[in-house]
Amino acid sequence: xxxxxxxxxxxxxxxxxxxxxxxxxxxxxxxxxxxxxxxxxxxxxxxxxxxxxxxxxxxxxxxxxxxxxxxxxxxxxxxxxxxxxxxxxxxxxxxxxxxxxxxxxxxxxxxxxxxxxxxxxxxxxxxxxxxxxxxxxxxxxxxxxxxxxxxxxxxxxxxxxxxxxxxxxxxxxxxxxxxxxxxxxxxxxxxxxxxxxxxxxx
Numbered sequence: 152x153x154x155x156x157x158x159x160x161x162x163x164x165x166x167x168x169x170x171x172x173x174x175x176x177x178x179x180x181x182x183x184x185x186x187x188x189x190x191x192x193x194x195x196x197x198x199x200x201x202x203x204x205x206x207x208x209x210x211x212x213x214x215x216x217x218x219x220x221x222x223x224x225x226x227x228x229x230x231x232x233x234x235x236x237x238x239x240x241x242x243x244x245x246x247x248x249x250x251x252x253x254x255x256x257x258x259x260x261x262x263x264x265x266x267x268x269x270x271x272x273x274x275x276x277x278x279x280x281x282x283x284x285x286x287x288x289x290x291x292x293x294x295x296x297x298x299x300x301x302x303x304x305x306x307x308x309x310x311x312x313x314x315x316x317x318x319x320x321x322x323x324x325x326x327x328x329x330x331x332x333x334x335x336x337x338x339x340x341x342x343x344x345x346x347x348x349x350x351x352x353x
Contacts, residue, residue, distance in 0.1 A: 154184055155306060157177060157180045157181060157184070158181075158303055158306045158307065159306060160177050161177070161229050161230070161233070161303075161306075161307060161310070162306075162307065162310055163226075163227065163310050163311060163312070166229050167226075171198070171220075171223045171224060174222075174223040174229070175196060175197075175198055175223055178196045178218065178222075178223075178232065178233075178236055179195070179196045181233070181236060182194055182196050182216065182236060182240055185236075185237065185240045185299075186240070186243075189240070189244045191243060191244050191247045192214065192247075194209070194211075194214055194215055194216040194239075194240065194243050195214055195215045195216070196215075196216050196218060196236070197215050197216070197217050197218070198217075198218060198219075198220045198222075198223055199217040199218065199219065199220060200219075200220045201217075201219055205219070206218070206219045206222075206231075206235045207219065207235040207236070207238060207239045208239065209239040209240070209242040209243050209246075211242075211243055211246045211247075216236065216239045216240065216243070218232060218235055218236060218239070219232070219235070222235070227311060227312035228312075229312075230300070230307070230310070230312050230313050230315075230316040231312075231316050231319070233300060233303075233316075234296040234297065234299075234300050234316065234320055235296070237295060237296035237299040237300065238292045238293060238295070238296040239292075241291065241292040241295040241296065242288065242292055245264045245268070245288050245291065245292070246268065248261045248264065249261055249264050249265045249268055252265075260287075260291070263287045264287060264288050264291070266287075266347065266351070267286050267287040267288045267347055268288060269347075269350075269351045270346075270347035270348060270349070270350035270351030270352075271286065271288070271347070271350065272286060272346055272347065272350055279334050279335070280330060280334065281327070281330055281331040281334045281335050281339060281343065282342075282343060282346045284327045284330070284331070285327060285328075285331050285339060285340070285343045286343060286347065290324075290327075293320070293323070293324055293327075294324065296320065297317070297320045297321060297324065300316065300317055300320065301317060304317075331343075
């Protein structure tokens with residue numbers, strides 16, 4: 152099957168004709184493409200009604216990616232849903248790379264991911280946002296999601312909501328740096344790593 156035929160179904164006029172289940176199937180096809188591209192096992196895409204502000208979750212142990220139900224029901228939300236799918240799929244890739252590489256090079260991304268995952272800081276009301284958002288695995292997943300979305304501009308550039316989503320994602324990345332400097336100061340990168348180490352040492 153030609154990949155572009157799947158991506159074309161994300162166009163607003165085509166998306167609006169699809170049922171929620173059909174929309175989930177489109178996301179599943181894209182996840183399958185991503186998994187093959189990354190050389191990993193595909194995850195099962197499942198809709199979920201999150202009670203908090205979460206938009207997605209990668210549960211590598213169960214082989215599932217949970218995405219907010221709103222992405223499949225609300226207008227023009229398929230593009231933001233796609234960034235979350237790319238983000239969570241990247242987490243699946245990160246974890247697989249860490250698991251398969253017993254002794255990664257200390258200068259490699261995989262080494263940084265391993266250290267990060269060993270002391271991963273979950274976001275909650277008691278934790279400063281920057282300790283979560285500025286972690287290596289989160290920044291990498293966010294940047295990857297933006298990069299993958301931009302790659303689809305040839306097929307989706309004329310769609311309402313597409314470039315708005317790209318701008319929102321870039322603004323999110325930029326604002327996270329601004330927030331980190333405000334919350335943690337100019338040495339925010341070092342403080343994030345020290346926070347990860349503290350979590351690892353527990």
